[in-house]
Amino acid sequence: MTVTLVLVIAMAVLFSCGVYLLLERSLTRMLLGFLLLGNALNLLLLTMSGAAGDPPIGTTSKGIADPLPQAFALTAIVITFAVSAFLLALIHRSWKLSRADEVEVDEADVAIGRERDEAADEDPETTTDAEQEATR
Numbered sequence: 654m655t656v657t658l659v660l661v662i663a664m665a666v667l668f669s670c671g672v673y674l675l676l677e678r679s680l681t682r683m684l685l686g687f688l689l690l691g692n693a694l695n696l697l698l699l700t701m702s703g704a705a706g707d708p709p710i711g712t713t714s715k716g717i718a719d720p721l722p723q724a725f726a727l728t729a730i731v732i733t734f735a736v737s738a739f740l741l742a743l744i745h746r747s748w749k750l751s752r753a754d755e756v757e758v759d760e761a762d763v764a765i766g767r768e769r770d771e772a773a774d775e776d777p778e779t780t781t782d783a784e785q786e787a788t789r
Contacts (some may be wrong), residue, residue, distance in 0.1 A: 660700045667693035678755045680744045687740060691733030698726045 668687050674686025699722070706718030748754060 657700060658765050660696055664696040664700065667696065678748060680740070680754050680756065682690075684737060684740045688733065688737060691756065694733075695726050698722050698729060724760060759789050 671686045671689030671693060672683045674689065677683060677686070702719060702722030707716045709717050709720070744754065
């Protein structure tokens with residue numbers, strides 16, 4: 654098994670665990686899922702950058718590593734850190750206010766969603782031709 658295959662498998666596991674944790678209602682699990690997605694993205698950038706090269710010191714440009722994927726990885730690390738700090742602030746504020754870590758279902762949003770679904774069912778432009786023929 655090559656190093657690239659191991660990185661791809663690790664990246665796939667991190668992506669799947671991160672998405673699973675992001676779909677939870679607990680803010681702490683959402684933060685952990687986001688961190689896993691950030692690490693998976695860094696592995697993706699590392700894997701897609703190609704083979705390792707020489708440092709850019711010397712007289713020829715043969716075999717020098719491409720600095721663009723490294724810049725992307727650094728940018729991804731900074732963005733992940735900033736969003737993680739913001740999520741930590743949200744989790745801390747939520748804990749201070751309600752002593753709860755879970756996101757609750759907002760009844761007003763659910764009602765708006767139901768109204769939107771009912772309006773879409775009544776709208777003749779969104780129904781298919783077969784449904785219109787069945788109602789005639």
